[in-house]
Amino acid sequence: MEILKSENSKKEQNTNRHVLIIGGAGYIGSVLARKLLSKSYQVRVLDNLLYDNGSSVSDLMEEELFSFFYGDFGNDEIFEKALNNVTDVVLLAALVGDPICKKYPDLAKKTNLDFPKNLLQKLIGKNINKFIFTSTCSNYGLRADDSLAVEDSELNPQSLYAETKVEFERYILDNLDKFDFSPAILRLATAFGMSNRMRFDLTISEFTKDLALGKELIVYDENTWRPYCNVSDISNAIIKVIEAPKEKVTGQVFNIGSENNNYTKKMILELIQKHLDNTKIEYKVGGFDPRNYRVSFDKVNNILDFKTHFTAEDSIKQIICAIENKLFADIEKNKNYYGNYAINE
DSSP: OEEOOOSOOHHHHTOOOEEEEETTTSTTHHHHHHHHHHTTOEEEEEEOOTTSOGGGTGGGGGOTTEEEEESOTTOHHHHHHHHTTOSEEEEOOSOOSHHHHHHSHHHHHIIIIIHHHHHHHHHTTTTOOEEEEEEEGGGGOBOSSSSOBOTTSOOOOOSHHHHHHHHHHHHHHHTGGGOSSEEEEEEEOEEESOOSSOOOSSHHHHHHHHHHTTOEEEEEOTTOEEEEEEHHHHHHHHHHHHHSOHHHHTTEEEEESOGGGEEEHHHHHHHHHTTOSSOEEEEESOOSOOOBOOBOOHHHHHHHOOOOOOOHHHHHHHHHHHHHTTTTTTTTTOGGGGSSSSOOO
16 A cells, blocks of 8 residues: 655656665665665655564655555565656565574565565566665575685575575576666675664674673674674665666675674674673574674675775664663563564564
8 A cells, every 4th residue: 555645846856766665664774765865866665564663664754755655565566556657676675584584484485585586577668777686695604714705605595594585696697688677686794783673683783782781691603703784884885786887787796794894793792892891691602503704895895886884883882872771662572673583463
């Protein structure tokens, strides 16, 4: 169902780029929508509000350049309405993360693979400029050595979540000659940072939140590496791709993040301990998540001149301040609102 907006304002007539963000009420999407609006893009969000997260974009209804469609992008009728007059499409919608995909495997395959394949076919002939698919650096999985993973490194997914992302990536790349638009694949580092749809089930925010609340942390395999990237920087990268010449991004895969935000779990905890006293942490071995990889981001830097602006420590300080000042007073009572734990059924 569309929430109607004015179609004739002067501001709307000043831009000819109309971006559809599928999953635009989520952790990244709600940040991206605001950044695009600040650049006078017309922004349309299609979201099924799987986690009761409509408040993340409700204030945007006052924006003349914003419109919202409630529904599933797998619903042909809703998707066709949302696609009308759109010039660029960003696909953020997915069951995101290993735990929730394991909990709902059939829905994960449908949402992360079947619906996106169908979506690509529906974009043909619609005068779409760019299609941007947000994949994940989790596709690299478990590395055989400690070298930095680059875009053409072997993929070694360790979960259903990553497997669906890898398979859809391959589908895009295998069918490039069939598309009359420019697809680009962005492998995102693990996100962190503040958002209107805040998540506290991701490593940096979860560790910081628990320690700020005085909880004792049990951390497995503290020396495993992972790349991280702020949601604001991720949004900037997506905009870079939207605005880039087609010849620079069509059919390209880009890792999104920065090498200075490659961290082990222990390194993150040491950053948190710089800003919190009397933390309680117990380290153990033999965790269920075997992923261990560091990533190079030279390609996106060299081709699109993309650079990040936020460090993990920036976000850690913000989260500690927010929790200590009761900005997330319901964080323990409303767990699913702040994480991808269970779907809204």
